[in-house]
Amino acid sequence: EAFQSGLSWLTILRRRETFRTAFAGFRIAEVAKFTGTDRERLLADPGIIRNRAKVDATLANAKVLAGWRAGELDELIWSYAPDPAGRPAPRGLGDVPAITPESTALAKELKKRSIRFVGPTTAYALMQACGLVDDHLAECVARGGGAAAG
Template sequence: MEKHRCGWCIGDPLYEAYHDLEWGVPLYDEDQLFEFLILETFQAGLSWITILRKRENFRAAFQNFDYKKIAQYNSTDIERLMADAGIVRNRLKIKATITNAQQFMKVQDEFGSFSKYIWGFVNHKPIQNAVKHYKEAPANTPLSDTISKDLKQRGFKFVGSTVIYAHMQATGMVNDHEVNCFRYNEVKL
C-alpha cells in the first residue's frame, strides 16, 4: 500500500522526494536555514517546483550558499549571476541575497545564531497545525506578519509574510503536513 502524501507534491518525483525527506523537518542548521531563506526569496512570484529544479544550479552559482562569501559579493558577482541561465536571473533578488547574507550575520552576532533568533518566534518548538487538505493551509499568518516585519526592520529584502510562512513550513517551524500524511507524525517533535 502506498503512503499517503500531502496533495501538493503528488505526481512529480522531485517534489515527492523533497516532501518525504525535507519539507517540514525542524531545521536548526545555520547553513541550511540560510539556503532555504534564499530559495524562498527567489521563489517569490514563481512556483516552488521551478526553484527545486534549479536548486543545484543555485548551489553552484552561490558557492553552496556560503553566506560569508555571498556577503562580500560585488558588481562583478552580480553580473556573473545575471549571466547564469541555470538560476532565476532577477537583479533585485540577487542584490537582496547579498544584503540578506550581510543581515544574516548581523542577526548571528546579536542572537548567537540565526536559528536562535528565528526559532525564538515559536518559543523554539514547532507549531502543530491540523491541516486536513493542503489547500486549507494559510499563505501567511499573524506570526509570519510579525517575523516579516522584524526581518524588514533589520534590513532583509524579499521577506514578505507569504515568503516567511513558506520558510516556516519548509524548515519545520510549523507542521503543515496534512494530518493523514505519513510525514505528519514523523516530523512532530
C-alpha cells in the same frame, strides 16, 4: 525562499544545484564577499532565476547576516515558532495558510533588521522549510516527522 516568490516550488527545486553552485554552497560569509562582477555573473546565469531585485536582495541580505553572531538567525526564526498544539493537522490544501500572525511578525522583525525581499508569505515558507510548522496533511505519512512535531 525569496527566489521562489511568485514562482512554483518545482521551478526552484529543478534549479537547486545550480543555485547552490552560483551562491557558493549557500555559505553566507562567502556570498557576503561577492563583488559587482559576481552580481553580473549571477544575472547572466541561465541556471538560476535572474531577477535583479531578488539577486540584489540576496547579496545585501548576506552582507547583513554576515555581521550577525553565530546562531542569531536560528534563534530569531525559532522565536516565532507557533505552538503546535494550537495548529490542527490540515485536512486539505485549503487548510494550509499562506501567512500567519507569526509569519507576519517574523517578516516585520527581519525587515527591521535590514533583511530585504521578505514578507509574510515568504516568512511562512521559511517557517515551513525550517520545520517550525508541519503543514503535511493529516493523512500524510510524513505528518509529525519534523521539528514542528515537538
